[in-house]
Amino acid sequence: MGEWHSLQLKVxxxxxxxxxxxxxxxxxxxxxILNFRRKSVVGLNFDFVLLNLTKHSSYLIYNAVLFFSTAVQAQYRHKYGSNEMIPVAANDVAFSSHAVLLTAFTLFQIFIYERKNQRFSKIAIGIVCIIWFSAAVCVFVGIHRHSWLWLINVFNTIQVTMTVIKYVPQAVMNFRLKSTDGFSIGNILLDLLGGVTNYGQMAMQSIDQKSWVNFYGNIGKTLLSLVSIFFDIIFIIQHYVLYPASKKKEKLPIQAPSSETS
Known part of the structure; x- marks a missing residue:
């Protein structure tokens, strides 16, 4: 079992x-909070939330199983080396659990708040159905072969795929509306911070172990941060450069005050 060589790097x-x-x-x-204050989810892309729930659910399965299962850990070390450290930390499991709960709550808000004519697309619903059907098939195959590491890597692959897909509907929606109203930029700024520090955490382990297995042994976590940072930058550009609120206000026609005669 891998051990830390530097206390400073571990901290x-x-x-x-x-x-x-x-x-x-x-x-x-x-x-x-934005949804609650507005009592509306107009401007929030529903496909983004639906795909995000699938993404975080699959990521939770991967993190929790690899972190808690000794059988999966044994298969991981057999593949990558007995001295390698498990690439999942307690904060990964905590984040995934919290993410599933909050995304599910956001989905609940979609059903109770004003949404006008917005709805889930058939494409997104179809993708989710195909993903979970495929996952179910893989579960039966994995159980039959006792290929536990392969099985959780399937869920890791799902979360990476969904990470790539989930951002697209919101980015396209912002582009079509030429606005980011209804979509919280605070979410994106914090997501960017999380992605950068996540890379930093992985780098500390790799430096200490003098090995990059931490990155390609948990390619899902690596790609998660990379893709998230990429789309975060796109959303930041959309919000602050392409479609800022001030620019939208400038386009509004100036109305003369109405005069009333008595």
Whole structure:
């Protein structure tokens, strides 16, 4: 079993990990609060939320099983080396659990608040159905072959795929509306912080172990941060550069005050 060689790097690893956890966890609240204050989910893309729930659910399965299951850990070390450390930390499990709960609550808000003519697309519903049907098939195959590491990597692959897909509907919606109204930028800024500190945490472990297995042994976590940072930058550009609120206000026609005669 792998052990830390540097106490300083271990402490920094833990600090960065929990900073990522706090940033990513808090990032869910600005959207929830915005929905609550407006009593509306207009401007929030429903497909984004639906795909996000599938993403976080699959990521929770991967993190929890690899973190708690000794059988899966044994298969991991057999594949990557007996001295390698497990690439999942307690903050990963905590984040995934919290993410599933908050995303599910956001989905609940969609059904109780004003949404006008917005709805889930058939494409998103179809993707989710195909994903979970495929996952169910893989579960039966994995159980039959006792391929536990392969099985959780399937869920890791799902979460990476969903991470790539989930951002697209919101980015396209912002582009079509030429606005980011209804979509919380606070969520994105905190998500960006979480992605950067998550990379930092992984780097600390790799530096200490003098091995990059931590990155390609948990390719899902690596790609999660990379894709998230990429789309976060896109959303930031949309919000502050392309479609800022001030620019929208400038386009509004100036109305002369109405005069009333008595």
């Amino acid at each position: 920094l690893y833990e600090v960065l990990g929990w900073v990522a956890f706090v940033a990513w966890s808090i990032s869910f609240y600005p959207q929830v």
